[in-house]
Amino acid sequence: MILLIEKEKLFILCCCCFILSGIVFSMKDRIITTMPITSSNKPLQGRIIVVDPGHGGIDKGSSYENILEKDINLKVGFKLKELLTRQGARVIMTRQSDTALDHQNQTYSNRHKRDLQARVDIINQNQPDLFISLHVNYFGRKFRIRGPIVFYQDHKAENRVLADKLQTRLNSIEYEGIEMLNNPIRKGDYFILNNSKYPGVLVEMGFINKEIDRWLLTHQQFQKLLTQQIYRGILDYL
Numbered sequence: 001m002i003l004l005i006e007k008e009k010l011f012i013l014c015c016c017c018f019i020l021s022g023i024v025f026s027m028k029d030r031i032i033t034t035m036p037i038t039s040s041n042k043p044l045q046g047r048i049i050v051v052d053p054g055h056g057g058i059d060k061g062s063s064y065e066n067i068l069e070k071d072i073n074l075k076v077g078f079k080l081k082e083l084l085t086r087q088g089a090r091v092i093m094t095r096q097s098d099t100a101l102d103h104q105n106q107t108y109s110n111r112h113k114r115d116l117q118a119r120v121d122i123i124n125q126n127q128p129d130l131f132i133s134l135h136v137n138y139f140g141r142k143f144r145i146r147g148p149i150v151f152y153q154d155h156k157a158e159n160r161v162l163a164d165k166l167q168t169r170l171n172s173i174e175y176e177g178i179e180m181l182n183n184p185i186r187k188g189d190y191f192i193l194n195n196s197k198y199p200g201v202l203v204e205m206g207f208i209n210k211e212i213d214r215w216l217l218t219h220q221q222f223q224k225l226l227t228q229q230i231y232r233g234i235l236d237y238l
């Protein structure tokens with residue numbers, strides 16, 4: 001009889017444990033399944049993006065008097081990093097200070113090529129969803145051309161798609177009454193585009209020798225607008 005009661009108690013105890021563990025496991029599942037939903041509210045959650053501010057250090061890029069391309073590239077690069085990070089992306093910058101990257105490899109005797117190879121290495125090692133290389137253009141002749149132009153390499157179909165999405169967004173910028181021209185995307189024979197294994201484009205954000213572009217590119221608010229449109233273009237692409 002005593003043994004029987006204890007068996008019954010043991011049976012009830014086992015049932016309780018089984019039910020309790022079931023509740024705990026289902027709660028655990030709920031916690032696990034709800035957590036990503038909360039964090040994926042950020043549209044770039046889980047995405048890896050390399051931002052490459054062109055030039056740096058000894059290599060100032062294009063210039064006009066004391067306005068240097070390398071500085072504009074870095075300023076816009078930081079703004080772009082901040083925005084993309086806020087939207088959930090893991091952002092890797094090829095440089096975060098006024099420095100060239102040629103010391104990072106010995107692949108070529110040419111300093112400029114070593115710098116470019118280092119940027120390609122950063123892209124390929126991080127396996128990003130995409131990369132954006134930031135530059136400022138210079139054009140000696142007096143054509144009417146101005147504004148941002150997105151360059152791509154057509155060895156991957158995605159490159160053209162990404163370029164197209166970014167260019168559309170950049171062409172729609174209007175700042176202080178200045179409208180962008182309807183610039184088309186261009187195929188570009190650039191080292192970084194030719195040698196990166198992941199989708200990406202090179203954005204020439206404007207012409208440093210054109211007065212309007214120079215005025216725009218040195219304005220914080222315009223730089224911010226550029227990054228917002230690049231971000232929107234990235235969302236259109238993804």
Ligand SMILES: [Zn+2]
Pocket residue numbers: 054055061062069134135136
């Ligand atoms: Zn450049």
